[in-house]
Structures are given as C-alpha cells and as structure tokens.
Amino acid sequence: MAKDLNKVMIIGRLGKDPEMRYTPGGSPVTTFSVAAGRQWKDGSGDVREETEWFNVVTWNKLAEICNEHLRKASRVYIEGRLQTRQWQDQDGQTRYRTEVIASDMIMLDGRSSRESLPDDDADHRPAARGPAASRSIDIGDEDIPF
Numbered sequence: 001m002a003k004d005l006n007k008v009m010i011i012g013r014l015g016k017d018p019e020m021r022y023t024p025g026g027s028p029v030t031t032f033s034v035a036a037g038r039q040w041k042d043g044s045g046d047v048r049e050e051t052e053w054f055n056v057v058t059w060n061k062l063a064e065i066c067n068e069h070l071r072k073a074s075r076v077y078i079e080g081r082l083q084t085r086q087w088q089d090q091d092g093q094t095r096y097r098t099e100v101i102a103s104d105m106i107m108l109d110g111r112s113s114r115e116s117l118p119d120d121d122a123d124h125r126p127a128a129r130g131p132a133a134s135r136s137i138d139i140g141d142e143d144i145p146f
Helices: 060-069
Strands: 008-014 019-022 028-041 047-059 075-088 094-107
Antiparallel strands (some): 028 047, 075 094
C-alpha cells in the first residue's frame, strides 16, 4: 500500500511579530508569516529575485515557544504540513487560506540577536518539537541562497 506525504520545510524570516491567542478550550495557537526568497539568473543573465510568503500556525507548547522567542525578521526553520481552510465571508463569498501547520521550529539567528536569552547559557534555549529536534542544523547566512 502506498503512503501519502504532506510535508513542508521552510527557511526564512518572519514578516511581523507572532500573534498568540487561545481557543475556547484553552489551547494556545500562534500565527506568523515567513518570507522565503530565491534568486536566479534569467536567460539574458540578469539576476532575478522572488519572495514567497507562508502563513504558519503553531499549537500548544510550540505556540508558546514561538510567541516568546520569535520576533519580526527572526530567521527560522519551519517543518510541518500544508492545510487549506475554507469559509464564507460576510458577502457570502467562499474564501480559502493555505497554511503551514508547524510541527517543528528551529531558530536560526545567533543567540546574541535574541535579547531574551542569555548569550552563554544554551540550556535555556527552547527546544524544537518532533523528529527534527534530534538533528543539529547549523546554517550560517552564507549557506542560504538568498
């Protein structure tokens, strides 16, 4: 039997500060947008750029960690799945929104850029959740193609 796969991995920067709220049942949910850019040379040799924006939703403990430690322009690795929601707006129009439901988050900024964390105390660094937490990703600015 073949298995399906719905997996997204993004490295980018937050477009604005995360926003946290609580469901009626008391579960924390944090939303934010991440911009991922790319560069390429077109047929005439000119460098072209493109930025794709992703709406990210985090739940429970990961939502609390994202709300506490991420800020506008924070560089992050996000792993999760795509989900599209559908609803009717006030005019009766059907609206759609595709979101990344995050299962893992790794902060890629240097510790010195996160004001809320001590510079030399890695034990206080929040951990990512899920299988990617066991992998160490050390990516510098020079390693990102945009």
